[in-house]
Amino acid sequence: MVRSAAIASAATGAPLEGRRVSHHEAGRRHFDTARAAAITIATLACVAVAVLLATILWLSFTDGTPGDPQLGYTLAHYQEIFFDAFTYRVLGNTLVFLVVTLIVAFALALPMAWLVERTDFPGRSVVFTLMTVALLIPGFAVALGWLFLLHPRIGLVNQALMALFGLSAAPFNIATIVGMGIIEGLSLTPITFIMTSVVLRSMDPALEEAAAMSGARPWQAVLRVTLRVLWPGLLAAAIYVSAICFAAFDVPAILGLTNRIYTFSTYVFRQLTPTEGPPEYGGVATLSMIMLAIAIGMSWAYRVVQRQAPRYAVVTGKAYRPRTFALGRAKTPAIAFVVAYFLVSQALPLMMLGWAAALPFLQTPSTEAFAQLSLGNFRSIPTELLLRSVVNTAILMVTVPTATLVASLAISWVVLRAKARGAALFDFFAFLPVTVPPIVFSVAALLLALFALRGILPIYGTIWILILVYAIARLSYGTRMTNSALIQIHRELDEAAQVSGAGTFGVIRSVLLPLLAPTVLYAWIWIALLSFRELTLPVVLSTGNNLPFSMLVWSYAQSSSYGRASAAALIMLALMTPILLLYWLVARRVGILSPR
Amino acid sequence: MIRIRDLRMSYHTAQAEQQAVKGVSLDVPEGAFYTLLGPSGCGKTTTLRCVAGLERPDEGEIAIGDQIVFSSERNIFVPPHERNIGMVFQSYAIWPHMSVFENIAFPLRYKRPKPSSSEIRERVMRALALVRLDGLQDRPAPYLSGGQQQRLAVARALVAEPRVLLLDEPLSNLDAKLRDEMRLELREVVARLKVTTLFVTHEQIEALTMSDTIAVMRDGVIVQQGAPADIYARPSQPFVADFIGRTNMIAGRVVALSGSNGARQASVETPFGTLQCRAQDGVASGDAVSVTVRPENVAVAEAGQGEANTVAGTVEATVFLGNMLDCIVAVGGERLHIQLHPSAAPACGARVSLRLPAEHCLAMRR
Numbered sequence: 028m029v030r031s032a033a034i035a036s037a038a039t040g041a042p043l044e045g046r047r048v049s050h051h052e053a054g055r056r057h058f059d060t061a062r063a064a065a066i067t068i069a070t071l072a073c074v075a076v077a078v079l080l081a082t083i084l085w086l087s088f089t090d091g092t093p094g095d096p097q098l099g100y101t102l103a104h105y106q107e108i109f110f111d112a113f114t115y116r117v118l119g120n121t122l123v124f125l126v127v128t129l130i131v132a133f134a135l136a137l138p139m140a141w142l143v144e145r146t147d148f149p150g151r152s153v154v155f156t157l158m159t160v161a162l163l164i165p166g167f168a169v170a171l172g173w174l175f176l177l178h179p180r181i182g183l184v185n186q187a188l189m190a191l192f193g194l195s196a197a198p199f200n201i202a203t204i205v206g207m208g209i210i211e212g213l214s215l216t217p218i219t220f221i222m223t224s225v226v227l228r229s230m231d232p233a234l235e236e237a238a239a240m241s242g243a244r245p246w247q248a249v250l251r252v253t254l255r256v257l258w259p260g261l262l263a264a265a266i267y268v269s270a271i272c273f274a275a276f277d278v279p280a281i282l283g284l285t286n287r288i289y290t291f292s293t294y295v296f297r298q299l300t301p302t303e304g305p306p307e308y309g310g311v312a313t314l315s316m317i318m319l320a321i322a323i324g325m326s327w328a329y330r331v332v333q334r335q336a337p338r339y340a341v342v343t344g345k346a347y348r349p350r351t352f353a354l355g356r357a358k359t360p361a362i363a364f365v366v367a368y369f370l371v372s373q374a375l376p377l378m379m380l381g382w383a384a385a386l387p388f389l390q391t392p393s394t395e396a397f398a399q400l401s402l403g404n405f406r407s408i409p410t411e412l413l414l415r416s417v418v419n420t421a422i423l424m425v426t427v428p429t430a431t432l433v434a435s436l437a438i439s440w441v442v443l444r445a446k447a448r449g450a451a452l453f454d455f456f457a458f459l460p461v462t463v464p465p466i467v468f469s470v471a472a473l474l475l476a477l478f479a480l481r482g483i484l485p486i487y488g489t490i491w492i493l494i495l496v497y498a499i500a501r502l503s504y505g506t507r508m509t510n511s512a513l514i515q516i517h518r519e520l521d522e523a524a525q526v527s528g529a530g531t532f533g534v535i536r537s538v539l540l541p542l543l544a545p546t547v548l549y550a551w552i553w554i555a556l557l558s559f560r561e562l563t564l565p566v567v568l569s570t571g572n573n574l575p576f577s578m579l580v581w582s583y584a585q586s587s588s589y590g591r592a593s594a595a596a597l598i599m600l601a602l603m604t605p606i607l608l609l610y611w612l613v614a615r616r617v618g619i620l621s622p623r
Numbered sequence: 624m625i626r627i628r629d630l631r632m633s634y635h636t637a638q639a640e641q642q643a644v645k646g647v648s649l650d651v652p653e654g655a656f657y658t659l660l661g662p663s664g665c666g667k668t669t670t671l672r673c674v675a676g677l678e679r680p681d682e683g684e685i686a687i688g689d690q691i692v693f694s695s696e697r698n699i700f701v702p703p704h705e706r707n708i709g710m711v712f713q714s715y716a717i718w719p720h721m722s723v724f725e726n727i728a729f730p731l732r733y734k735r736p737k738p739s740s741s742e743i744r745e746r747v748m749r750a751l752a753l754v755r756l757d758g759l760q761d762r763p764a765p766y767l768s769g770g771q772q773q774r775l776a777v778a779r780a781l782v783a784e785p786r787v788l789l790l791d792e793p794l795s796n797l798d799a800k801l802r803d804e805m806r807l808e809l810r811e812v813v814a815r816l817k818v819t820t821l822f823v824t825h826e827q828i829e830a831l832t833m834s835d836t837i838a839v840m841r842d843g844v845i846v847q848q849g850a851p852a853d854i855y856a857r858p859s860q861p862f863v864a865d866f867i868g869r870t871n872m873i874a875g876r877v878v879a880l881s882g883s884n885g886a887r888q889a890s891v892e893t894p895f896g897t898l899q900c901r902a903q904d905g906v907a908s909g910d911a912v913s914v915t916v917r918p919e920n921v922a923v924a925e926a927g928q929g930e931a932n933t934v935a936g937t938v939e940a941t942v943f944l945g946n947m948l949d950c951i952v953a954v955g956g957e958r959l960h961i962q963l964h965p966s967a968a969p970a971c972g973a974r975v976s977l978r979l980p981a982e983h984c985l986a987m988r989r
Contacts, residue, residue, distance in 0.1 A: 519712040522712065525702070526780075527730035527733060528733030529704055533733060
């Protein structure tokens with residue numbers, strides 16, 4: 028009877044009267060410290076992205092020396108750049124560079140991806156591992172090796188051919204736009220390979236089989252069906268690689284700067300560090316804005332094309348294994364092709380570094396040359412400088428991944444879990460850095476530190492500015508990793524912890540972090556490796572004190588001390604090896620390296 | 624133990640605002656097993672999640688025991704971890720990185736004041752025994768079968784002796800046979816502990832077999848509330864009749880009424896003649912009504928009997944279900960489902976007379 032009375036009262040909807048209200052209920056909404064901390068960190072990261080980009084936008088519209096109290100607003104920088112014939116020359120250069128790079132990268136990567144994904148090519152996981160390693164080998168080290176081979180003056184191949192055939196001029200010149208494009212193409216082949224192999228893997232072989240059943244010959248099936256179906260995916264990959272190539276700095280800087288052959292990013296760098304006179308910061312900011320606009324355009328095109336792709340809907344959830352093509356007698360040439368790629372694109376230039384490092388000056392192999400082999404170049408690098416740069420790089424490798432992932436976790440949690448207002452805005456700002464060319468980031472950070480933060484936060488010349496800009500540049504990668512990991516954790520796992528008595532902090536500590544740990548560890552090492560090999564960001568920002576190791580190689584190369592540059596690059600590669608090994612172990616455990 | 628007053632809650636999506644709960648009030652007495660039953664999207668899960676504190680309602684008031692955990696008027700919102708509740712989730716939400724023991728111990732580790740480790744151990748063991756998982760405490764949680772995970776989820780929800788137990792479709796991920804077993808087992812465990820339970824399901828069989836009280840929800844409101852047998856026998860509207868159990872709906876018009884409220888009789892004109900029915904309160908003469916009669920209440924009459932509520936039809940199809948026979952009989956353009964004992968199987972196409980007992984025919988407004 029009591030029950031039915033209660034039900035009756037419920038049905039009338041009478042308000043609850045006379046219930047005890049304990050003191051903490053009256054405390055209104057509880058202040059959730061963990062939630063507030065996450066929102067604060069996410070906000071700070073996003074604000075940092077916005078402030079960096081706002082700085083170059085602002086400076087591109089100001090005249091006079093920035094920091095001047097009587098700063099005026101002007102369109103003069105844009106006018107100047109748009110009416111400067113050299114701008115178009117650089118744009119033309121960049122376009123040629125891009126096209127050559129794409130041709131080389133796709134000509135090498137697509138056949139290799141096809142071999143690995145769709146044929147009975149042996150040792151697919153070896154190829155994937157080597158590609159990942161090649162992805163991480165610093166581009167400037169490889170470029171340096173090519174310089175030693177094919178430079179018109181010092182290149183050994185040129186010297187040897189000239190001596191052999193009595194030529195008066197060097198037959199090869201790597202220090203041209205086409206030469207730079209070829210080398211950039213070789214160094215972007217790994218990322219192109221990884222992207223296109225994903226596209227090839229996603230294709231339903233039933234489509235090809237259906238074409239065969241309909242009477243199409245194999246090559247007709249490939250042309251009429253395979254390529255058409257894969258087209259959006261391949262186009263998206265091409266745009267993605269173009270964006271990386273457009274922003275590339277290492278290769279065009281090592282090969283082209285001394286000969287005054289510029290692509291857009293090296294042109295921005297040259298304007299910032301002119302060979303004579305003080306830099307014109309407004310103009311640099313404006314160039315950076317133009318570069319940013321082009322990069323954002325590419326990123327937009329990538330998104331548009333990628334969105335088209337699902338229309339073909341070939342990525343079914345079915346667990347199929349694409350039909351593999353039997354290579355037969357073609358197996359040996361196929362293996363030779365892949366081995367030759369690794370030998371020529373990576374092993375050969377790195378071996379050249381070894382040769383150059385062991386000699387007082389670069390020369391073709393001969394008895395005298397072998398007699399001169401020594402460790403002199405290694406010894407001649409000042410120990411203090413070496414130690415300082417190793418320590419700086421070590422600091423960056425620990426702090427940058429940590430800072431990036433703390434910010435990424437905070438952003439992912441706020442976007443996916445906190446039900447906070449404006450979550451989409453966080454997502455947008457976290458996505459932005461991937462579209463920003465690194466040189467633009469470093470210019471922005473430099474201008475910000477020099478002109479806006481001067482008095483307030485004197486970080487210029489300290490390691491802090493590097494940590495800040497490295498971490499922001501990796502924010503997109505970090506959030507992409509943490510987002511996809513967090514999405515896979517069922518929401519009810521959080522909720523079960525909540526109803527079990529865990530507050531926000533408890534849920535994060537006891538449930539989310541342990542489950543995210545493998546992904547976070549993987550991303551941490553990856554970002555550490557990227558921080559290790561980073562050149563474009565410090566090239567603008569580092570001074571004597573905050574010099575990272577990559578800058579040591581760069582400085583020697585810029586001052587034509589090629590022996591010492593090679594020695595430093597080799598030390599760098601040696602230091603990288605154990606971390607690469609660690610990465611490989613973790614990636615295998617997380618299951619990211621396994622191709623299928 | 625749980626009191627909800629005029630609860631309202633909307634979801635804001637990019638496209639639109641979706642009102643999930645539009646004014647729900649209910650009382651769950653201490654120790655009762657109270658079920659929210661309804662089709663998907665009726666607001667039952669949202670209501671449960673509001674009680675758990677996993678959603679923040681727009682309006683209304685929720686009290687658990689003496690404590691008001693939510694009140695829009697007084698701006699009170701107690702977060703879930705301070706509500707002292709146990710909950711079993713549809714996915715079980717077993718933490719895969721913990722052992723069985725750690726999963727169950729979790730609520731105790733966050734309990735204030737924190738129990739000693741020996742007490743935690745003892746209580747976890749007791750909870751394991753309660754759900755018959757003894758001996759599995761050291762196993763990593765992902766290595767449990769579906770049924771075991773379900774029991775683990777129940778043990779975890781109950782180990783800290785919560786004031787109320789919330790069950791969000793806990794049986795829906797089990798296969799049919801296991802579900803039947805777990806239904807009984809769950810009911811038995813809950814009854815033994817006498818814990819107040821709020822249960823959400825879309826399965827009428829679960830609601831009917833487990834509940835003290837069922838509230839049928841539709842479009843964000845409770846449309847009928849009562850004991851299982853009451854709701855089954857006296858649905859308040861065609862939706863409820865149709866949702867709980869199978870039924871036949873016959874459209875008709877009231878031509879005559881007799882008796883007083885509570886025991887009114889109606890004569891309803893239908894496509895196959897006039898039926899004598901019980902009439903729902905509020906039905907007036909001339910109203911368009913639905914007459915509902917459950918398949919198991921229709922009997923095959925001896926041929927030629929001319930008594931009231933007997934109709935003639937043709938057997939259209941029979942479906943053998945093992946313990947009974949499902950028959951579809953065409954009667955004057957309508958189709959009636961009836962249930963028969965398998966031994967009495969009529970042939971397809973046979974003419975039969977059906978008797979629709981007046982006490983089992985209920986006329987309600989459409």
